[in-house]
Amino acid sequence: MQTSTGTPRPITRYGTPVLHRRCAEVTDFDDALAQLVADMFASMYAAHGVGLAANQIGVDARIFVVDCPDATGAHTVATVVNPVLHLPEHRDLVTDTEGCLSVPGQHAELARCATAAVTGFDMHGQEVRLDGTGTLARCFQHEVDHLDGLAYVDRLPSKLRKRILTTSAEHTGVGVGTGQDG
Template sequence: MQTSAGAPRPITRYGTPVLHRRCAEVTDFDDRLVQLVADMFASMYAAHGVGLAANQIGVDARIFVVDCPDATGTHTVATVINPVLHLPEHRELVTDSEGCLSVPGQHADLARCATATVTGFDLDGQEIRLDGTGTLARCFQHEVDHLDGLAYVDRLPTKLRKQILAASAEHPGVGAGAAQDA
């Protein structure tokens, strides 16, 4: 497959229908997919994010990209197509601040599993498995939630979610200060 440079696309904001439904499985591993992934990386980097799901740029497809550190500080740069999230049977939860490029300017504490694994496919249609700890584990959970139609704010108490969404509506968009958003 031929690769090309990606072009940043606008980030889809919370409330847009594509963010609130399960995304479609990817069946074609072709040059259009390669270009989409390049655009996803470009969009994530332009928005100063550490992860991005396809529906965050308006595309109904089960794909996410990450450039995110694990608990040791080692960065994982990856594309996962048709991801399946695997959480440990005995879950250790860690509460940490979480944000989202689709809910700009806001963060809230949210408990997530300390470790997570995703399986899926790479750009060539080959099976992959990625194990995550720390922020990378949080990112895997966050991005798969997006592909299932959930944003992190959907996991918060109603009153807090409404406050965050109201404050985000006043925010002009994604930019500086969103470095830990996914």
């Protein structure tokens, strides 16, 4: 885990409207974006996460950051602005435990593609492409889902999703759907 020059912000909880709609495209690659990215890294590290989407700190913008290992254990530390997810034509699914900073204290088994890539831009507006395997591939899919208005629990059967959200709310003392940052 690295240190960050940003300021940690509260993690937005499941049920807050910004988490449930597609985020806005980023058009300005300026100092404000650089500060947001620094704050996102600081927030992710403070919460002990491996990835964070901008809407998880209440910002309606298509940006995510990661500090995540791939299948070999090598860490990728990156920012992707306006990401586009690329999944293989022949999808090899891997079921593994997944959690989310916006649904604290809970995890569930979820199938995701074993490999994934994202294209987009870095915080300076330069084109980037990242290829991922293992946890990194899962992280790309998870973070792009966030930017499209989905959380991992939205991909679970409804009874399991309801149980996880109820338990998370009890665990954190935050009501589901209240929009509180706890």
